[in-house]
Amino acid sequence: MANRSHRNSGLRAMNAMNTAGEKHSSKAAVGAELPTNTRHVVGVGDCLTTLAAIPDNSIQLIICDPPYNIQLADWDSHSNYIDWAKDWLSEAERVLAPTGNIAIFGGLQYQGEAGSGDLLSLISYMRQNSKMLLANLIIWNYPNGMSAQRFFANRHEEVAWFAKSKKYFFDLDAVREPYDEETKKVYMKDKRLNPESVEKGRNPTNVWRMPRLNGNSKERVGHPTQKPAVVIERLVRALSYPGSTVLDFFAGSGVTTRVAIQEGRNSISFDADPIFDEYLTKQLELVSASDLLKTIPKFEIIKGMEHVARLVEIDVKVPQIAEAEQPA
Ligand SMILES: C[S@@+](CC[C@H](N)C(=O)[O-])C[C@H]1O[C@@H](n2cnc3c(N)ncnc32)[C@H](O)[C@@H]1O
Incomplete structure (x- = not known):
């Protein structure tokens, strides 16, 4: 199936804000002070x-x-x-x-x-x-x-x-998963990736193990x-x-x-x-x-x-x- 992420208007808006150097994180609006x-x-x-x-x-x-x-x-x-x-x-x-x-x-x-x-x-x-x-x-x-015999x-x-x-x-940064050192080194050299995001870690996705x-x-x-x-x-x-x-x-x-x-x-x-x-x-x-x-x-x-x-x-x-x- 074709990758349709480029048609996602939410992502497009966030990318535009990124390019303009604006913060789209919710955290920026409320601060992080305990x-x-x-x-x-x-x-x-x-x-x-x-x-x-x-x-x-x-x-x-x-x-x-x-x-x-x-x-x-x-x-x-x-x-x-x-x-x-x-x-x-x-x-x-x-x-x-x-x-x-x-x-x-x-x-x-x-x-x-x-x-x-x-x-x-x-x-x-x-x-x-x-x-x-x-x-x-x-x-x-x-x-x-539990184990099962009649279904998975x-x-x-x-x-x-x-x-x-x-x-x-939504505060993604608060729940990012850090990359291991080896992966981080490789990703830091990848021009397509934003070094700031690599430093912060990966999005934990919507599958939580x-x-x-x-x-x-x-x-x-x-x-x-x-x-x-x-x-x-x-x-x-x-x-x-x-x-x-x-x-x-x-x-x-x-x-x-x-x-x-x-x-x-x-x-x-x-x-x-x-x-x-x-x-x-x-x-x-x-x-x-x-x-x-x-x-x-x-x-x-x-x-x-x-x-x-x-x-x-x-x-x-x-x-x-x-x-x-x-x-x-
Ligand atoms: C699935 S358990 C919640 C477990 C909880 N999330 C935890 O991790 O410990 C559902 C709870 O709802 C409570 N409950 C059932 N009916 C209720 C009602 N009408 N009003 C308030 N609590 C109710 C039960 O006593 C039960 O403790």
Whole structure:
């Protein structure tokens, strides 16, 4: 098939800006300074109650890892999945800032199982009912998983990244993968490549090879579907900026709170299951352990839904980001 990248108007616009010596990075618009303090509102609550407490246009990133009706646990059962999901999807769109992003986890392989909830149904609903733009479908490819005899053993899940508008924030530099010295030397001599980009490293692409958490992983806090911190970390680094607010209304094991603390973002994390408190305590112990390796801003844990609006009001700042011609 012909390479059509030269017809991509987004790339053409960015190349023109490059030639004119202008920065097209979102980071240039917001700066990269870590705040001195961050705040993290946490608690037990239904997703719609959490969302109702949040003002319009105030959240930079939503990490959204919903239940999919596959009866993994008591919370994983809805008789009409989309009927339930459409309410939190439209609320999510309302609370996102114009620069905001939502990353929705899921798989495409559960359709037909007990009530038809899967990422495909959410994407298709959003295509028809939302103004958000599908920027990337990220393939999370893991080396570890179940074996299979009647089909190829599954080794991936997907994350659908939707941007609220064409002014979405994206910091590629924060997540580039460094080249090894040998490759860097060769690339530096290649006149077709920009030495500044070679120095910074490669675009990690939309296929992320990262292991799932093993049963005996030190990260595990007891939640059955806990996501590895490295996956959340890449989303937080690329799709939000220091000092902005990250929301997780299906917070599960509390991993988003931990990553937000470590990355200098504010956060709001609620889960309907009261065991969330216990998981969060363990996540905070993991933060103290990681303190030795990395300097992180001072942080405050604030319990209770009534504090949500106050947190968001304090931190609203509106970065001026140029429109992308198209989301990706
Ligand atoms: C797939 S898990 C999230 C896992 C999380 N991302 C992690 O890595 O630990 C989905 C979570 O949604 C929660 N949940 C289910 N229904 C909910 C609702 N109506 N409101 C809020 N949380 C809900 C469940 O308790 C469960 O912890």
